[in-house]
Amino acid sequence: MTRLFISLYFASAFLSPLIPVHGVDRGNFKTCQQSSFCRRCRAMEPSNSAYELLLNTLKVETSSVEAEMVNTRNFARFKFQFYALIDGTFRMKISELNPIKPRYEVQDALVGEPLLEKLELLDRTAEKVSIKCGPNSATITAKPFRVDLHDQNSLVISANDRGLMKFEHYRLKTPQSDVEEGGEVEHVPVVVDGDLGDEDGAWEESFKSHHDSKPHGPSAVAMDFSFPASESIYGIPEHADSFSLKSTVDTDPYRLYNLDVFEYELDNPMALYGSIPFVIAHGAASSVGVFWHNAAETWVDIKSKGGEGSSVVGGAAAGVVSSIVNLVSGGSEGGGGQEGSRARSNVDARFMSESGLIDVFFLMGPKPLDVSRQYAKLTGTAAFPPYFAFGYHQSRWNYNDQEDVKNVDESFDEHDIPCDVIWLDIEHTSGKRYFTWDKVKFPNPKEMLDHETAKGRKMVAIVDPHIKRDGGYFLHNDAEANDYYVKNKDGKIYEGWCWPGSSSYLDFFDEKVMDYYSARYLFSNYVGSTEDLHIWNDMNEPSVFNGPEVTMPKDCLHSGGLWEHRDVHNVYALMHVKATMDGLLKRTDGRLRPFILSRGHFAGTQRFAAVWTGDNAAEWGHLRISIPMCLSLSIAGIPMCGADITGFFKFPTAELFIRWYQAGAFQPFYRSHSHIDTKRREPWLMGDEALRLSREALRIRYSLLPFWYGLARQHEVTGAPYMRPLWYHYPTERATFNIDSEYLLGDSLLVHPVTEAGARYVTVHFPGEGKDIWYDYFTFERMPEGATQIPVTIEKIPVYQRGGSIVVKKERIRRASSLTHNDPFTLVVALDAKNEASGMIYLDDGQSYEYRDGKYIELFLNFANDKFTSRVVNVNPQYTTKERLEKVVIVGIAANYTKAEVECQEFGKVLVDCVYDDQTQVLVIRKPWMNMGSPWSLQLLK
Structure with missing residues (x-):
C-alpha cells in the first residue's frame, strides 16, 4: 500500500514534497549525480x-x-x-x-x-x-x-x-592531532584526503528541502x-x-x-x-x-x-x-x-x-x-511456509467491516472458487493504531476469525512500523516511557508523517525494543487475534511521507546513538520482520509455522517473510515485469514472491484480469490486492468469462499445491528457488541467458505466461537442445525443439512438463487447502527419451514444526523398465498419512498396456486396469489406491 494524495490525512505544511496522483515523481528521488558519495x-x-x-x-x-x-x-x-x-x-x-x-x-x-x-x-x-x-x-x-x-x-x-x-x-573535519576528551589529551590518528572538499557534499548535503548533517x-x-x-x-x-x-x-x-x-x-x-x-x-x-x-x-x-x-x-x-x-x-x-x-x-x-x-x-x-x-x-533458506500459504489470498484496501468480510467469504463458496486467506488492510484498526480493531467496523474480531477457521480459511492483518503519536495509544505511551523510538540527529525522538499522521518509529536495533515488539503478538496483548491470524508488515522501508526521498533522514540515530540511519537503512525492514516472526512463534510456543508478508527486504529476509513486488498498476507492462522481478528475487534467496494480481492501482480490462490470474497461478505467492479508490474486482464482479477463466486458473493452482509444497521442501534442503531461469538447468545454452518471458518451476514445469493484449501467439523456447522432451501440460502433446510459435486463445495457459519428470497433484478441488489434507494424489509421469522419469513427494501436517523431529515422509518416485516405484527416503519416519494414490497418468508411452500389478505392504499384489490412448500416447491407471506413506510398486503388463 502506498501514499494517497489525500488532504484528509496531510493537509499540512509538514508534507513538503507531495506525491502526484499518477506516475512516479522522479524529482523526489536522487540520481547518482545528486548523491555525493x-x-x-x-x-x-x-x-x-x-x-x-x-x-x-x-x-x-x-x-x-x-x-x-x-x-x-x-x-x-x-x-x-x-x-x-x-x-x-x-x-x-x-x-x-x-x-x-x-x-x-x-x-x-x-x-x-x-x-x-x-x-x-x-x-x-x-x-x-x-x-x-x-x-x-x-x-x-x-x-x-x-x-x-x-x-x-x-x-x-x-x-x-x-x-x-x-x-x-572516518576523519575530523578540522585536522588536528590532539583532541581534548574529558579533560585529557587523547591522540587521534588523523589522515585527510586532499580531494575532499565541503562543496562535494562530503561533510553535509542537501536534497530538495532536506539537509543531511553528516556528522562523521x-x-x-x-x-x-x-x-x-x-x-x-x-x-x-x-x-x-x-x-x-x-x-x-x-x-x-x-x-x-x-x-x-x-x-x-x-x-x-x-x-x-x-x-x-x-x-x-x-x-x-x-x-x-x-x-x-x-x-x-x-x-x-x-x-x-x-x-x-x-x-x-x-x-x-x-x-x-x-x-x-x-x-x-x-x-x-x-x-x-x-x-x-x-x-x-x-x-x-x-x-x-x-x-x-x-x-x-x-x-x-x-x-x-x-x-x-x-x-x-x-x-539461510526461506521459512518453510505453512501449506495454506501456497493457496489463493484475497485482499483489498480495505474490506469495510465484518459483514463485508463475511460476504466476500460466502461469495467464494457461492461461485465455487477456492480461497485460503482473506486480508485486512489499515482500515481495520482503530485510527491506524496497530494491534487494535475498529470497534464499530470489527466489533468481534475473534468471532470473525473463528468463522474463517471453521471453514478451513485463515486471515492476515496489516501491522506497520510507524506508531501513531497519541497519548491514548498504549504502544506510543510504552515507547515514549521506555525510550523505544528512533532519535533525530539531536538525540530527540524522531517524528515523521505516515498513515496515522504524526508518527514515530520503533528502533528495532535495540534488543529491548525487539523483545517488547515481539510480545505485542501474544494473544493476551493482541486481543482478538488467534493462531489463524497471520501478519503483513508493510511500509517498512521505512516509509516517511515528509522525509527525504519519502523515508527516514540518514542522520537519525539508532542503538543509543551508536549508529546513524545511513548505516542501517536497508536492514530496517529485516529487523522489523525478524521481531514479527519472533512474536508469532512465541504466541504458540514455537509450535506453528507463521506466515508473514513484507514489502521492505534485504538479504536474509527470506528466513522470516514472503515478499511481493509492491504497488503495481493494472497494466500489461506490470504483468510482464512481474516475471523478471520475481526471478531476480528468487535467485537472490527470496523464493516466496508474487505480484498484486490484476494490479494495485487502476482497473484491469477483462482480458488483463484473466491473463493475470492465469500468470499468478504459476508464481509462488498468489494474492489479489487493490487500491481503496479502485472499483471492487473480486472474480464474480468481472463478467461471466472472467469469472469462468479466473476460477479455472485458481482450480489449476489448487490441484498443484502438493507440487508447490514439494518445491518448498526442496528449497529448504538445497537452497534452490521455486522459480528458476532457464539457464539454471541449461547452463550451456546461450540462447537462454537473456530470456525472462518464461521460467521453470523446479526442474519439471516450463511456464510462459501471456503478457500482451490481444495475443494470438507466444514464442516459447523449449530448452534442452533436442536432448529433453517437452509436453503440453494440459493436452500432453509433444512439443517441437527450440523456439516455437504457440497459438494461444484466451483459455490457453502455455505450461509444459519436461520429459523425465513426475508432477504431483490433487484433483479434488475444495474451498480451502486445509480441507484437502487427506485427499488422494494424482501423479503425472512424463517420460524422457529413455522412457524413464523421477520425482518426489513430501508429506507432513502442513502447519507445525514437528517435521523437524522426523514427523514427515519424503518419497522418491521412479519410473523405469515399465515399473513405477516409490521409496521412502527418510529413515524411520514418525509421520503417518491417510493419503492414497488415486490415479497415474503416464505421458509419452508408446506401448499399449492393459493391466498394472500393484504391490504394497498393505494388501500385497493386485491387478488394476489401464486405459491407453494411442493418439496422445497417454496411459491412465485409475485407483491403484496404495497408501502414500509406505513403499509400493506398480508394474505395467500387456
Missing part, C-alpha cells in the same frame, strides 16, 4: 589504485590470511582479512585499522557466523600470496591490491581488477569485480527491470536503497522497496556469485555483455550481443590484473556504498545450484 566513487579512474597490502605484516592462519593495507595517497591504514569458508567459498573483509568511531557491520542478514575451512598455502612471494581451499584457489596481489579467484585452473572472479576500490576512512563526514566504500568466465549477470533486486542486468555505461547505476516509490516506472534502475546486494554472474562454463554484505545506500554499476541495450523481456534473445569495452568511465586498462583478463571479461560489477565496511562473500559455484546452496548457507 556516488559522484565521488564513480569519478574514480581505473588502473590507478592507491591501495597496497603490506606483506611484511602478512599472517597466514589455519583458515585466514591477514595483513595491513595502506592508501598510498593519504596513508590511511586498514585491516585486510581473507577467509576460506566451507563449501568452496571465500570471504574478504577490509576495515579501518584504528577508526575514530566503530564502523557498522551488518547484523542478522547472515544465518550465523560462517563456518571456516582449512586453507593450504600454495605460494608466498614479495608481491603476492596464493592459497587453496578445496578445488578453488585465491591469489592476493599486494601492489596494486587485487584478489583473483580460480575455480580449478580458470579465473572466475577478480576483485579490484580495475583498481576502483575506495575506502573513505565521508565514509563511502567501493570495489569493482570482474567475471572473466561469465557472459551475463543477474540479481541485485529490487528493480522493475529486465532479469539480465543491463550495462549502466550510459545510465545511472542500479540503486539499492529501500524506498516507497509511488507508481514505480518500468525498465529502469531506480531503487524500490528492497535491496539485496547479491549478483550471480553466469557463463556457459560456470556460475559464480558475489554478496556485498553492506546495509547502507548502495549503487551498482554493471558492464554486461548479455544485458547491454534495451530489455529483452517478452521474447528469447537471438544471441549474445557484442562486448562492451569500457565500464562506465574506463578504458581497456586494468588495475594490474592477469594479462589479458580485462579484454576477456564481458561482465563487471562495481558496488559503491555510503558507509560500513567492505565485507564480500565470493561464491564459487560452479553450477547455478551450487551458488544457490552456498548463498543459502550464508543467509
Whole structure:
C-alpha cells in the first residue's frame, strides 16, 4: 500500500514534497549525480589504485590470511582479512585499522557466523600470496591490491581488477592531532584526503528541502569485480527491470536503497522497496556469485555483455550481443590484473556504498545450484511456509467491516472458487493504531476469525512500523516511557508523517525494543487475534511521507546513538520482520509455522517473510515485469514472491484480469490486492468469462499445491528457488541467458505466461537442445525443439512438463487447502527419451514444526523398465498419512498396456486396469489406491 494524495490525512505544511496522483515523481528521488558519495566513487579512474597490502605484516592462519593495507595517497591504514569458508567459498573483509568511531557491520542478514575451512598455502612471494581451499584457489596481489579467484585452473572472479576500490576512512573535519576528551589529551590518528572538499557534499548535503548533517563526514566504500568466465549477470533486486542486468555505461547505476516509490516506472534502475546486494554472474562454463554484505545506500554499476541495450523481456534473445569495452568511465586498462583478463571479461560489477565496511562473500559455484546452496548457507533458506500459504489470498484496501468480510467469504463458496486467506488492510484498526480493531467496523474480531477457521480459511492483518503519536495509544505511551523510538540527529525522538499522521518509529536495533515488539503478538496483548491470524508488515522501508526521498533522514540515530540511519537503512525492514516472526512463534510456543508478508527486504529476509513486488498498476507492462522481478528475487534467496494480481492501482480490462490470474497461478505467492479508490474486482464482479477463466486458473493452482509444497521442501534442503531461469538447468545454452518471458518451476514445469493484449501467439523456447522432451501440460502433446510459435486463445495457459519428470497433484478441488489434507494424489509421469522419469513427494501436517523431529515422509518416485516405484527416503519416519494414490497418468508411452500389478505392504499384489490412448500416447491407471506413506510398486503388463 502506498501514499494517497489525500488532504484528509496531510493537509499540512509538514508534507513538503507531495506525491502526484499518477506516475512516479522522479524529482523526489536522487540520481547518482545528486548523491555525493556516488559522484565521488564513480569519478574514480581505473588502473590507478592507491591501495597496497603490506606483506611484511602478512599472517597466514589455519583458515585466514591477514595483513595491513595502506592508501598510498593519504596513508590511511586498514585491516585486510581473507577467509576460506566451507563449501568452496571465500570471504574478504577490509576495515579501518584504528577508526575514530566503530564502523557498522551488518547484523542478522547472515544465518550465523560462517563456518571456516582449512586453507593450504600454495605460494608466498614479495608481491603476492596464493592459497587453496578445496578445488578453488585465491591469489592476493599486494601492489596494486587485487584478489583473483580460480575455480580449478580458470579465473572466475577478480576483485579490484580495475583498481576502483575506495575506502573513505572516518576523519575530523578540522585536522588536528590532539583532541581534548574529558579533560585529557587523547591522540587521534588523523589522515585527510586532499580531494575532499565541503562543496562535494562530503561533510553535509542537501536534497530538495532536506539537509543531511553528516556528522562523521565521508565514509563511502567501493570495489569493482570482474567475471572473466561469465557472459551475463543477474540479481541485485529490487528493480522493475529486465532479469539480465543491463550495462549502466550510459545510465545511472542500479540503486539499492529501500524506498516507497509511488507508481514505480518500468525498465529502469531506480531503487524500490528492497535491496539485496547479491549478483550471480553466469557463463556457459560456470556460475559464480558475489554478496556485498553492506546495509547502507548502495549503487551498482554493471558492464554486461548479455544485458547491454534495451530489455529483452517478452521474447528469447537471438544471441549474445557484442562486448562492451569500457565500464562506465574506463578504458581497456586494468588495475594490474592477469594479462589479458580485462579484454576477456564481458561482465563487471562495481558496488559503491555510503558507509560500513567492505565485507564480500565470493561464491564459487560452479553450477547455478551450487551458488544457490552456498548463498543459502550464508543467509539461510526461506521459512518453510505453512501449506495454506501456497493457496489463493484475497485482499483489498480495505474490506469495510465484518459483514463485508463475511460476504466476500460466502461469495467464494457461492461461485465455487477456492480461497485460503482473506486480508485486512489499515482500515481495520482503530485510527491506524496497530494491534487494535475498529470497534464499530470489527466489533468481534475473534468471532470473525473463528468463522474463517471453521471453514478451513485463515486471515492476515496489516501491522506497520510507524506508531501513531497519541497519548491514548498504549504502544506510543510504552515507547515514549521506555525510550523505544528512533532519535533525530539531536538525540530527540524522531517524528515523521505516515498513515496515522504524526508518527514515530520503533528502533528495532535495540534488543529491548525487539523483545517488547515481539510480545505485542501474544494473544493476551493482541486481543482478538488467534493462531489463524497471520501478519503483513508493510511500509517498512521505512516509509516517511515528509522525509527525504519519502523515508527516514540518514542522520537519525539508532542503538543509543551508536549508529546513524545511513548505516542501517536497508536492514530496517529485516529487523522489523525478524521481531514479527519472533512474536508469532512465541504466541504458540514455537509450535506453528507463521506466515508473514513484507514489502521492505534485504538479504536474509527470506528466513522470516514472503515478499511481493509492491504497488503495481493494472497494466500489461506490470504483468510482464512481474516475471523478471520475481526471478531476480528468487535467485537472490527470496523464493516466496508474487505480484498484486490484476494490479494495485487502476482497473484491469477483462482480458488483463484473466491473463493475470492465469500468470499468478504459476508464481509462488498468489494474492489479489487493490487500491481503496479502485472499483471492487473480486472474480464474480468481472463478467461471466472472467469469472469462468479466473476460477479455472485458481482450480489449476489448487490441484498443484502438493507440487508447490514439494518445491518448498526442496528449497529448504538445497537452497534452490521455486522459480528458476532457464539457464539454471541449461547452463550451456546461450540462447537462454537473456530470456525472462518464461521460467521453470523446479526442474519439471516450463511456464510462459501471456503478457500482451490481444495475443494470438507466444514464442516459447523449449530448452534442452533436442536432448529433453517437452509436453503440453494440459493436452500432453509433444512439443517441437527450440523456439516455437504457440497459438494461444484466451483459455490457453502455455505450461509444459519436461520429459523425465513426475508432477504431483490433487484433483479434488475444495474451498480451502486445509480441507484437502487427506485427499488422494494424482501423479503425472512424463517420460524422457529413455522412457524413464523421477520425482518426489513430501508429506507432513502442513502447519507445525514437528517435521523437524522426523514427523514427515519424503518419497522418491521412479519410473523405469515399465515399473513405477516409490521409496521412502527418510529413515524411520514418525509421520503417518491417510493419503492414497488415486490415479497415474503416464505421458509419452508408446506401448499399449492393459493391466498394472500393484504391490504394497498393505494388501500385497493386485491387478488394476489401464486405459491407453494411442493418439496422445497417454496411459491412465485409475485407483491403484496404495497408501502414500509406505513403499509400493506398480508394474505395467500387456
